[in-house]
Amino acid sequence: MRERVAGSLAWLTAPAREPGRSxxxxxxxxxxxxxxxxxxxxxxxxxxxxxxxxxxxxxxxxxxxxxxxxxxxxxxxxxxxxxxxxxxxxxxxxxxxxxxxxxxxxxxxxxxxxxxxxxxxxxxxxxxxxxxxxxxxxxxxxxxxxxxxxxGASGRWGALDAARAEGRLPGRQALVWAGVATVVALPSVVLSLDDPLAARGPGFNDPDPSLSTGNYNLVGALVLLALAALLVLAARAGDPDRTRTLGLAAAGLGALAALSLHAQLGFTDPLLGGTPSSAAAYLCLAVVGLVLARSRRTA
Structure with missing residues (x-):
């Protein structure tokens, strides 16, 4: 324990020059x-x-x-x-x-x-x-x-830029985004069952800490789940042509969902519920799908 504490103190006070995972x-x-x-x-x-x-x-x-x-x-x-x-x-x-x-x-x-x-x-x-x-x-x-x-070299870890630079399929990033989309969507599905068109997010749209995951009604949440499924299937497909097809499907669906929100917000109740932040969430998933589709390698 003492050695671990001493090592941590040494790291904190050492010249911050070395590159690496930290x-x-x-x-x-x-x-x-x-x-x-x-x-x-x-x-x-x-x-x-x-x-x-x-x-x-x-x-x-x-x-x-x-x-x-x-x-x-x-x-x-x-x-x-x-x-x-x-x-x-x-x-x-x-x-x-x-x-x-x-x-x-x-x-x-x-x-x-x-x-x-x-x-x-x-x-x-x-x-x-x-x-x-x-x-x-x-x-x-x-x-x-x-x-x-x-x-700085700010795209080296946990970024699509890292996969692009290494010429590999961003499978891990796709699975992470699919997991995030699922976690966001499931509470909206449950909370919207009695009123499918009511936008009821998972309670993270709070102005006090200024955090949001976007708001979604039942339809919007199901679109999130569909995008998550497409990303998982594309990442696990193994075949480059199948990965490309599924990735493009995710990119198209995500872009269409985002555009539909922006076309309706301020003019009518959006079919997917939500806010411009919800549109940004759909676009994040669309971007991941597009990079999957354009990846030259599957490993």
Whole structure:
């Protein structure tokens, strides 16, 4: 026990220079944390007016960039470009934050995801950094975290980038994502049995810790389970052609589910229930399926 404690203290105080698994795990934790941040952040972006009529949501927080200016040119941009075109701007924000969430969580094109997240972090900082009750260091930390992912070897472990670099099938990642989808879907299935079209997630959509897994009704949860099954079958198929077919089926179903949500949110009750975060979840599974389909090797 004493030797173990001494070894831990030695590791903590040694020069942090050596590469290895601990560095990979550190980048994994940072990447997933930032990905989950964007995954939750996109949930409250409400089309089509993004809070303009009610003076809340994205419109409300964007207006802070003019009311509490950080940079005069940005304040001018908010007043003259962003707020007058909030619908177009809102959909751009959803696209950027969804891309950051999907790429960072799946570990596909991690550097691109980090760059998108860094740009969005800068935009948010310029809008709200000087607003009441805001903590400027939160935004410096967001920018620093994305910079670390952008410049570091942050796709070496638990990422689709690692499988792509090694020319192997991302079977393990596919099984992990299938497991996550199943865990999220099953409570929604049970809770929605009495009202199949009511969006009732597993209770993880909590604004206090700002965490979410998305919301789903019975139909949406069954789509999650179907995606999970397709990923498992594709990962275990053994035959490259069968893996490609099943992977493409997962990619198509996930993309269609995400697009259907965005087409209906703000206009009607979505067939799948859910929020923009739910759409991001479907896209994560679609991306995993697409990488499976495009993998050249099955081992």
């Amino acid at each position: 560095q990979d795990v550190g980048f994994l934790v940072l990447r997933l944390t930032l990905g989950l941040m964007w995954f939750y952040n996109v949930a409250w972006k409400r089309a089509p007016d993004f809070g303009e009529e009610a003076d809340n949501g994205l419109y409300y927080f964007t207006a802070y960039g003019s009311e509490h200016p950080v940079l005069p040119p940005w304040a001018w941009l908010v007043d003259n470009v962003l707020l007058p075109n909030i619908t177009f701007f809102g959909y751009l924000v959803i696209a950027a934050e969804t891309a950051a969430a999907v790429l960072l969580l799946t570990g596909l094109w991690v550097r691109l995801g980090a760059l998108v997240g860094l740009g969005q972090s800068v935009a948010i900082a310029l809008s709200v950094m000087y607003a009441p009750d805001e903590w400027p260091w939160a935004y410096w930390l967001m920018m620093a975290g994305h910079t670390a992912l952008l410049l």
